Amino acid sequence: MATMIRERPAILLMDVCKSFGTGDGKVDALKNINLEIARGEFLALCGPSGSGKSTLLNILSGIDKPTSGSTLFLDKSLNELDEGQLSVIRGRHLGFIFQFFNLIPVLSAFDNVCYPLILNGRYGRKEARERTQQTLESVGIGALGNRTPGQLSGGQQQRVAIARALAHDPQVVVADEPTGNLDQATGEAILDLLMKINQETRTTFIVSTHSTQLRDRARRVIEIKDGEIVHDVSK
Numbered sequence: 344m345a346t347m348i349r350e351r352p353a354i355l356l357m358d359v360c361k362s363f364g365t366g367d368g369k370v371d372a373l374k375n376i377n378l379e380i381a382r383g384e385f386l387a388l389c390g391p392s393g394s395g396k397s398t399l400l401n402i403l404s405g406i407d408k409p410t411s412g413s414t415l416f417l418d419k420s421l422n423e424l425d426e427g428q429l430s431v432i433r434g435r436h437l438g439f440i441f442q443f444f445n446l447i448p449v450l451s452a453f454d455n456v457c458y459p460l461i462l463n464g465r466y467g468r469k470e471a472r473e474r475t476q477q478t479l480e481s482v483g484i485g486a487l488g489n490r491t492p493g494q495l496s497g498g499q500q501q502r503v504a505i506a507r508a509l510a511h512d513p514q515v516v517v518a519d520e521p522t523g524n525l526d527q528a529t530g531e532a533i534l535d536l537l538m539k540i541n542q543e544t545r546t547t548f549i550v551s552t553h554s555t556q557l558r559d560r561a562r563r564v565i566e567i568k569d570g571e572i573v574h575d576v577s578k
């Protein structure tokens with residue numbers, strides 16, 4: 344009889360709570376979250392402003408620690424790691440995309456991607472440069488590497504940020520409102536790109552959003568309200 348081998352999840356959150364502040368000012372941003380995210384999944388995280396989306400993304404990617412509960416990221420228990428070890432794991436396996444791109448304005452698009460790769464320590468300068476050019480080409484801006492962010496449109500800047508998040512071949516990409524600062528058509532194009540990369544590379548994507556386009560198109564949609572998961576739908 345064939346044995347079913349179940350692939351281990353990319354991320355597993357168990358009974359995760361996160362509070363900020365104390366006393367009267369205490370905010371329970373996440374309340375007892377249990378969540379399993381499979382490898383290769385494309386997950387949209389929805390919910391109103393202040394519901395806990397960014398807090399959840401920060402915890403599942405090891406940027407912030409839960410007040411209680413535990414996080415497994417690619418089988419590693421993040422609670423047990425110190426900041427140095429967390430930073431190595433993030434540098435190897437995680438790509439992060441932000442709403443406001445977070446590019447360095449004085450650097451060219453090329454260097455915005457290439458410098459983090461060199462600092463990552465896994466690549467020599469030549470390989471980092473080759474990877475940078477390949478990744479810029481894969482996101483459709485191979486000819487724009489010489490421009491600074493100020494010389495690029497919002498959609499082009501987000502493509503640079505996507506290239507920066509992908510250039511080290513991470514297993515997990517976390518995107519916090521990646522289309523939130525873009526017009527509808529540009530946001531749709533960025534979404535097409537993220538979904539194409541997900542399908543081609545089986546990179547796990549976790550994307551927080553207010554966008555109905557993304558909610559409609561993602562294979563799995565999680566809705567969070569007041570720090571609790573209220574819907575978890577796979578299509």
Ligand SMILES: Nc1ncnc2c1ncn2[C@@H]1O[C@H](COP(=O)(O)OP(=O)(O)OP(=O)(O)O)[C@@H](O)[C@H]1O
Nearest residue numbers: 363364370372390391392393394395396397398399
């Ligand atoms: N560093 C912090 N200190 C105190 N409270 C915080 C902190 N970070 C988040 N919060 C609070 O935790 C709750 C969840 O915030 P979070 O940023 O995760 O929401 P969100 O769903 O990402 O919101 P938005 O869609 O507006 O970005 C909110 O009440 C927020 O005010």
